[in-house]
Amino acid sequence: MAKIEVGRSVRDSNDTIAARNREVFDRHGVYAMNIIGSPGSGKTSILEVTARHFDGRAAAIIGDVRTALDAERLQDCGMTALPIETGGGCHLNATQIADAVARLDLDAIDYLFIENVGNLVCPSALALGEHIKVAVLSVPEGDEKVRKYPALFVRADVVFINKIDLLPHCPYDPARVRQDARKARPNVKVFETSAARNTGFEPWFEFLRQARAATA
Numbered sequence: 526m527a528k529i530e531v532g533r534s535v536r537d538s539n540d541t542i543a544a545r546n547r548e549v550f551d552r553h554g555v556y557a558m559n560i561i562g563s564p565g566s567g568k569t570s571i572l573e574v575t576a577r578h579f580d581g582r583a584a585a586i587i588g589d590v591r592t593a594l595d596a597e598r599l600q601d602c603g604m605t606a607l608p609i610e611t612g613g614g615c616h617l618n619a620t621q622i623a624d625a626v627a628r629l630d631l632d633a634i635d636y637l638f639i640e641n642v643g644n645l646v647c648p649s650a651l652a653l654g655e656h657i658k659v660a661v662l663s664v665p666e667g668d669e670k671v672r673k674y675p676a677l678f679v680r681a682d683v684v685f686i687n688k689i690d691l692l693p694h695c696p697y698d699p700a701r702v703r704q705d706a707r708k709a710r711p712n713v714k715v716f717e718t719s720a721a722r723n724t725g726f727e728p729w730f731e732f733l734r735q736a737r738a739a740t741a
Contacts, residue, residue, distance in 0.1 A: 546654025562661030564643030570720035
């Protein structure tokens with residue numbers, strides 16, 4: 526009897542749809558990012574700052590187990606933000622993204638931020654069609670996350686160290702995190718930010734401008 530590898534079949538199907546998503550993004554000149562981080566790391570706060578900077582040229586798809594609260598926060602900043610409630614699922618998949626993208630006017634935006642469900646494990650290996658993966662860390666979480674969750678960081682193109690305003694109050698070594706991140710992925714970009722104080726974001730904005738220009 527033939528052995529059916531269910532996990533591989535599901536992954537292959539997802540990858541096929543992810544590739545179609547990527548073709549759609551490229552055709553419309555949209556630079557898409559998969560934002561991954563723990564609950565409370567500041568994913569949505571980073572997107573709030575980014576939304577205000579790009580002033581209508583960005584949209585977001587926000588995954589959460591329940592509620593549209595994070596999507597509503599971004600809508601309040603003037604960003605088009607579509608919520609996806611997974612109902613218990615620990616990550617988004619390419620089909621969900623395809624369905625959401627069909628509701629967006631891609632010709633009206635330059636950037637699409639896909640905020641995955643808060644989790645450092647489940648979302649890391651599944652492609653959605655994004656151009657890059659962005660990992661968000663925060664100072665209160667501790668500085669060992671890169672070593673504890675390597676599956677994400679060997680794939681992450683960008684790493685945020687967020688909430689740096691809390692460094693005086695937490696035992697956290699940013700240099701150690703940068704070293705760990707670059708050991709996992711030598712060419713990774715690392716940004717140190719405080720969304721609460723709106724500091725450290727200009728290098729991120731410049732990175733986005735250059736990255737989109739390189740793929741347009």
